[in-house]
Amino acid sequence: MITRRINYCWRLFATALSFAIFGIGGVLIPLLAAPWITLTSTTPTHRQVRARLFIHRTFRAYIHLMRALGVLTWEIKGEALLHRPGLLVLANHPCLIDVVFLIAFIPNPDCIVKGRLLANPAMRGYLRLTGFLRNDSGAELIEGARASLAAGSALIIFPEGTRTLPGEPLRFQRGAANVALRTHTPVTPVTILCQPITLTKKHRWYHIPPRKLHMTLRVGADIPVATYDHQPPALAARQLTQDLQDYFTEELRVNDKPIYG
Amino acid sequence: MADKNAIFEHVATTLSELFELERADITLQSHLGEDLDIDSIDAIDLVVELKKYVGKKISPEDFKSVRTVEDIVNAVSDLMAKNSR
Numbered sequence: 384m385i386t387r388r389i390n391y392c393w394r395l396f397a398t399a400l401s402f403a404i405f406g407i408g409g410v411l412i413p414l415l416a417a418p419w420i421t422l423t424s425t426t427p428t429h430r431q432v433r434a435r436l437f438i439h440r441t442f443r444a445y446i447h448l449m450r451a452l453g454v455l456t457w458e459i460k461g462e463a464l465l466h467r468p469g470l471l472v473l474a475n476h477p478c479l480i481d482v483v484f485l486i487a488f489i490p491n492p493d494c495i496v497k498g499r500l501l502a503n504p505a506m507r508g509y510l511r512l513t514g515f516l517r518n519d520s521g522a523e524l525i526e527g528a529r530a531s532l533a534a535g536s537a538l539i540i541f542p543e544g545t546r547t548l549p550g551e552p553l554r555f556q557r558g559a560a561n562v563a564l565r566t567h568t569p570v571t572p573v574t575i576l577c578q579p580i581t582l583t584k585k586h587r588w589y590h591i592p593p594r595k596l597h598m599t600l601r602v603g604a605d606i607p608v609a610t611y612d613h614q615p616p617a618l619a620a621r622q623l624t625q626d627l628q629d630y631f632t633e634e635l636r637v638n639d640k641p642i643y644g
Numbered sequence: 645m646a647d648k649n650a651i652f653e654h655v656a657t658t659l660s661e662l663f664e665l666e667r668a669d670i671t672l673q674s675h676l677g678e679d680l681d682i683d684s685i686d687a688i689d690l691v692v693e694l695k696k697y698v699g700k701k702i703s704p705e706d707f708k709s710v711r712t713v714e715d716i717v718n719a720v721s722d723l724m725a726k727n728s729r
Contacts, residue, residue, distance in 0.1 A: 522685075522688050524685075525685065556683065557683055557685065557686075558683070558685065561685045615662065615689075616689065617662050617663055617686050617689050618663070618664055620685070620686075621663075621664070
């Protein structure tokens, strides 16, 4: 009982520390790294690739730090599948730190981020440096995604558009399916479990789970999209969105536990 | 020049064919996002189709403030009026 209480207090402290490090690091790290990366890169594309490798390594160090602090543990199945160029990575979005984990496992990540994330000082520096895509519009977004995939990035999209509401069924928007269909890119699905559930839209940072957080990421086999091409694009997007939603719902139902228990 | 009823008929038919919507569900008051589940990428496809009807280029500006089916009908009507002038 007492040890549980001590464990809880430590995790609360370590969680606060983790948030503080992420916030301060998010301001300072890009500030310090940007001149170096910019000056030592030959072209804007080269700079972006290096900035993305840099954010990948930074986030990887960050999750190792959180594990060392005793805030969380994780496991991932199929990580090597994420190291291929020109991937469209679609994931469900249970909690705030999903994207930190995805970037920590993807060496050349590109993301579609909310435009208003630029207003967040802890994220602004990273976003400027990496040139992540902003989800402000329809047509430009598809073209941006096409260019990103052609350049060999692994483009991460959360088809839900925002974090899952706990206890609610998954609801996918059609943007991700449209990107897959209109760029003819198979989908690399990643199902993410966050257990016990924490850091949803309804949690504040201090609402820590009763036991240590465990993240499980499963990278599935690529889902081909060429079979949808016989339909007009608007209808194909609806069909693929429904199929993806069914796929993730089923994966989460069947695999509602860590890989190694 | 087509009157607004004719334009509405055309817009409603286009919507139902493009997005497999029930023709009966589409009224002037239908909200594109909330009622008909049309997103920004669908809107691009819709504009491509409407171009053929209007017979001239449609700039995204013309459709920027469009929220309902009635807004589309008015926008198309304005464009056609400009055309015939």
